[in-house]
Amino acid sequence: MVRRTDGPRRRTLQDVAEALGLTANTVSRALNDKPGVSPATRALIKAEAERIGYVPNVHARSLVLGSRKTIGVILTDLANPFFNDLISAVEELAITAGYTLLLLLSDEDPEREQYAVETALRSGVDGILGVPVQGRSNPWEAVTRAGIPLVHIARDIPGLDVDFYSTDNETGRRLSVEAAIERGARDIVLVEEDLRISTVTHRLEGFHQALSAHGIPSDANRVVLVPSRRTARNASLWRGEDAYRVISDLLDTGRVPDAFLVGNDYFGLGLYTALRERGIRVPDDTLVIGWGDYPFSRFLDPPLSTMRLPAVEIARRATRRLLDLIDGTAEQGPLTEYFQPELLLRGSMNR
Template sequence: MAGVPSEARRRTLADVARAVGLSVNTVSRALNGLSGVSEPTRARIRAEADRIGYLPNVHARSLVLGSRRTIGLVITNVSNPFYAELISEIEAHTSDAGYTLMLLLSDESESRELEAAETAVKSGVDGVIVVPVQGRHNPWASLAKAGIPVVVVNRELPDLKSDFVSTDNEAGAYAATCHVIDRGATSVVLIEEDLPISTIDNRVAGFRRALADHGMTIDDRSVVAVPTRRSARAALPWQADDSYRVAVDLLERGHRPDAFFVGNDYFALGLYRALAEHGLTVPDDVMVVGFGDYPFSAFLTPSLSTVRLPARQVASLAIRRLLARLDGDPPPEEPLSSYVPPELVARGSTRR
């Protein structure tokens, strides 16, 4: 249809008006539920607004200038050390580019994620970087359809045509598992959170691939799930006592592998205690390798071998990708996907 805007910019009232052949004033009244517009006309305007991806912006300045120089950042948990680094790096790049950063939290809640998406739209953001909840609904598709650039970080949204930047979780898990096998482990157990997200699925895949490549048995006891206790505004993304209880149960049932790989370094805290209470020393009796390399990991006794995550590299790539879109770089036919490799850090917990 003539007058329908291109995919590269945000839709406005003027775009809807051109699409239906009416004045901006009529379209505005219809979409805001005001009088003076017949119901058939109102329905036609709403249908056309939905079709071209128009989303309302409550800030008149945004409608006039087309930009508020604001970038939205939506993450799942601000206490996660990875995301703390992510926020810091993105804020620095955002400020250097003359934008203001708006931080929104979803707390692993689909309803809060939807609220965050709505807040971003109503606040007139120019673009969004999001770590999605990966729930049943994807509120970010409507922003992309409306011409608001979206860059997804860490968790995959296959049905969303947008740029994606992530740590290579599968490669990190593969390296961690191969590390303890190369140090002599003939049996390895992965302790991992049971949250249904792609980052965890990728770590499990890397772990399983490492075992298979070394001809080791993979059975129901190879992966132990820690029940998710994340709740709205949780103080920490993970709890060490959760991994402690899981490890105690495993050891008391007589299952003692040569090595444990834990999906995050917080779980290593609980695992260390469980092993000590059962008379097992790290690394002489059992090796332990973590994932995250959080500030405390080097100060454990013994210091924890772990996978260092490239948070700042992921953040830098994501914000530069978004800024390029905002500067007019057109989206490619296929969105760009980048996986940044992590780094294995060998310390005392695997040193035999």
């Protein structure tokens, strides 16, 4: 085999050293701002490194330091705006602390979740932030057995003692029910995704608790489930047409609830269309509250009332906790913390 030598080649620390007639050790100390190098030599070395395009090899450096300065982030999907906000906040704090992110997706698939966890462990990450699929298997035990710091976000794994940070879904849904009742609603319908995860379960609990507290029967016909797309590989999640179909079936029975509460603002798109086609006016004939405060929500007609979720606050707290766990300064745990969502009342509730 003939090895080509005329193509692009990664510049090395040795290239900097040879160009200046210095040792590699001196160059390394200067570039890592360690003592023992004069200011003039340090400036000369940094200038030469920049001139030739030298970039430190983080993986090689990790072999020396025993750390890759990498945080693994395992999410279920990126179609959810909540996770987009979350990952941006995680990255901001990680970069400030000198860490890079290894982002892996499970797509709500237990097998892909298993692969993501194994990939993160093989990659030598210093810690993991994860959103569990909550399927039949539990690959996260391998992380704790390996002694790798782990923090869960949004969904927890019962029986697994790790730090957990989430929206208070139960309280958020209870607030939306009470807002509808305060405006005279009694026949209230919840439109939720048909997915067995803790976030949906807690919202259902808050819904039924709020109804019972106000003497409203918590019948089965109070909840309409939208078939989940999250179990289909490469599916486009939460399309408005899915909610449109199930809500259309309900409205075609002649029933017009006083209020609809939807499990995400995408469902609100389908709901609005189904109502408009039947001449049902929002908010005059029925009230609507969404969930998530997605970018388009305030531009609907009428603007969609919704729950703004504390993605940034959760991300910052979870990331700080993980960084403390990695460097050994964390207080004793594991810790669990719930963050309150904010009810935004807009035109769809202005009766």
